[in-house]
Amino acid sequence: MRLKAIVCQVLSREMEAVAPRSPHSVKVEALTMGLHDLGAGMRSHLQERIDAADAGGYDAILLGYGLCGRGTEGLRARTTQLVLPRAHDCIGILMGSYKKYADYFEGHSGVYYRSPGWIEFQAPGQWLQPAQATMKNTLGERRTREELVAQYGEENGDYLFEQFSAYRRHYSGLTYIATGVPSDENCRTLARAEAEREGWAFEEVKGSAELLQRMVDGEWDAESFLVVPPGATVCTALGDAVVTAK
Amino acid sequence: MHVDGEVMAQFQDLYDAIVNGDAKKARAATEAAIAAGTATMELISGSMVPAMDEVGRLFEAEEYFVPELLLAGRAMKSAMELLRPLMIASGQRFPTRVVIGTVKGDLHDIGKNIVASMLEGGGFEVIDLGADVAPEKFVAAVEEREPHVVCMSALLTVTMPAMRTTIDALKSAGLRERVKVLIGGAPVTTEYAREIGADGYSENASGAVSLVKRLVAA
Numbered sequence: 001m002r003l004k005a006i007v008c009q010v011l012s013r014e015m016e017a018v019a020p021r022s023p024h025s026v027k028v029e030a031l032t033m034g035l036h037d038l039g040a041g042m043r044s045h046l047q048e049r050i051d052a053a054d055a056g057g058y059d060a061i062l063l064g065y066g067l068c069g070r071g072t073e074g075l076r077a078r079t080t081q082l083v084l085p086r087a088h089d090c091i092g093i094l095m096g097s098y099k100k101y102a103d104y105f106e107g108h109s110g111v112y113y114r115s116p117g118w119i120e121f122q123a124p125g126q127w128l129q130p131a132q133a134t135m136k137n138t139l140g141e142r143r144t145r146e147e148l149v150a151q152y153g154e155e156n157g158d159y160l161f162e163q164f165s166a167y168r169r170h171y172s173g174l175t176y177i178a179t180g181v182p183s184d185e186n187c188r189t190l191a192r193a194e195a196e197r198e199g200w201a202f203e204e205v206k207g208s209a210e211l212l213q214r215m216v217d218g219e220w221d222a223e224s225f226l227v228v229p230p231g232a233t234v235c236t237a238l239g240d241a242v243v244t245a246k
Numbered sequence: 247m248h249v250d251g252e253v254m255a256q257f258q259d260l261y262d263a264i265v266n267g268d269a270k271k272a273r274a275a276t277e278a279a280i281a282a283g284t285a286t287m288e289l290i291s292g293s294m295v296p297a298m299d300e301v302g303r304l305f306e307a308e309e310y311f312v313p314e315l316l317l318a319g320r321a322m323k324s325a326m327e328l329l330r331p332l333m334i335a336s337g338q339r340f341p342t343r344v345v346i347g348t349v350k351g352d353l354h355d356i357g358k359n360i361v362a363s364m365l366e367g368g369g370f371e372v373i374d375l376g377a378d379v380a381p382e383k384f385v386a387a388v389e390e391r392e393p394h395v396v397c398m399s400a401l402l403t404v405t406m407p408a409m410r411t412t413i414d415a416l417k418s419a420g421l422r423e424r425v426k427v428l429i430g431g432a433p434v435t436t437e438y439a440r441e442i443g444a445d446g447y448s449e450n451a452s453g454a455v456s457l458v459k460r461l462v463a464a
Contacts, residue, residue: 039432067403070433088404105404109351109378152313156267159320160313163356170353170377238406238438 001025001218004053006046007064009033010090010117013181014209015064015216022216026062029053033121035071036089042071054080060227062215066092067242075234082228083220085211086242090115094177096208097224098242104205110170112200115177115207119187174200177207256284257293260325264297264367265304267317269324276325286332290369294322298367302452312360315451319363326366340371342462343393345425347375347384349408354401357431360451361397368455381408381415388421395458398444400431409434410442426461430454 001024007015012030019026029049035042046065053061054077061080065072066087075082087093092101094115105111149157174195178184188204195202211224220227228234228245237244259275262268279289301318304310310318333339344365348358355377366372373391375383384396396416400406409429416422426445429438439447445461448454 069403088402092404102404105351110353148313152317156317160316163316163359167353167355170355236403238403242403 001059002057003027003060003062003216003218004056004058005029005062005064005216006031006049006053007062008035008090008117009121010115011064011093011212013116013120013183014094014179014212017181018209018213018216021213022218024216024218026216027058030064033117036068039069039071042068043074046072046075050075050077050082054078060218064093064212064215066090067236070236072234072243073236076228076232077230079230081230082234083215084226084228084234084243085215086224086226086240087211088242090117091177093211094179094207095205096210098240104175108173108175108203110172111203112171112174112198113177114174114187114191114194116179116181116183116187119190120183168198171198172200173203174198175203175205177205179207179209181209256282257289260289260293261297261300264294264318264321264325265300267314267321269317269321272321272325273328276328280328280332286329286336287338290329294325294367295369298322298364298455301367302364302455305450305452312356315360315364316356319360319367322363322367340369342369342395342458343371343373343391344395344397344458345373345375345384345387345391345393346397346399347379347387348377348399348401348431349405349412350378350380351408352400352402352405353377354431355399357401357451358397358399361399361430361454364451364455365397365458368459370458381412384412385415385419385421388416388425389419393425394462395426395428397428397430397454397458399429400434403433406431406433406438409438409444413443426458428454428457428461 003024003026005026005028007030009030010033015028019028035045050061058080061077061082063084065084066089068089085093087098091113092098095101145161148160152160176188176191192202226243226245232245235244235246256275256279260272263271263275305315346358346362348355362372362374373387375387398409400409413427428446429444430448434447436447446457448457
């Protein structure tokens, strides 16, 4: 098969590891991470890339995205089938399965997730951003203390900065998801340092690129993947299915 | 004894301070009003409620954004801090009680905090359970505090199912009929509200306040 994979940058190291091992021809396009911050705007970005790929005559367009706070809802490819993992977000994909994510999430609330991609590609100014792609930032507030003070004055600016970063105080742990890529070692070290800086307990979880490997291998079992027929649309299903096609 | 013009000025001062998000001035205006013997409920309905209404309107008109809402909420709260002891002392209560919280597993609370502020400023008694609130805790709050409305917030699609679980828990406890349940949060939709048997959904804080008012009046 000739496959086009449009993936979030956060998954690019894992994609680099799995694509060459696929028996199929896989062309990978990585989009800058953090699109989920745009809320509904994420959809138009992805749709544009899907439309471009649609014209390429591929056997399938693979999406390296989950539901991502509904950012992938409404996507469609006019003439090509679309394949995406049944995952709420990249954390679920990196953990290898929704079930593993759900179980871990259940027992660990207040956890900040990091992975090789989250460590490597997150821009310095984005350090305030939680590593859970399902959080749609409709507040649109990613400003520094300096910017807020400049606009609202010292006291109000300080108060606003404190409010916007308050959630960080709710977090008590940082979990590094090791996916087995070459940069794991370095990224783990950086993740551990971040945990220390924030005063969070550090934990590591063994993730996997297995879901992505199956996706590029064309092994799209119904339990793990949604295959959207040409012309149909990605919809939210929640429950175990997470996504469905209409 | 005070002159009518002076009373109006106090109402205006507090109104302005809240709309402008000035907590210091809100406190000062409230202190002045209390010193002048202004009735607490009159002050609240005469300045605080219209101020929060105006803040909501400005938000809908996209002149105010989240920072302005947070600052107005803070100004309102600093006024309430002074008024609450007086209300308690005279046995006055707001007629409608709202329990609010972010669901289990979810730690995001800015939106929830804004809704809580706007409800409080709108003349409701707000019981804020915080974030990561388990269904059992919502149930306990309904049992103990007998609210009219329960508001739940979630910012992750992963935690949205906890809204369904909480509604089910209220049903199991025989409490579902006693309250109106409203839900909100970025990934939440009207369809989801319908699907899980909630009474309503609002896309933003000012919508939430109108919805609470409507549901309680019904």
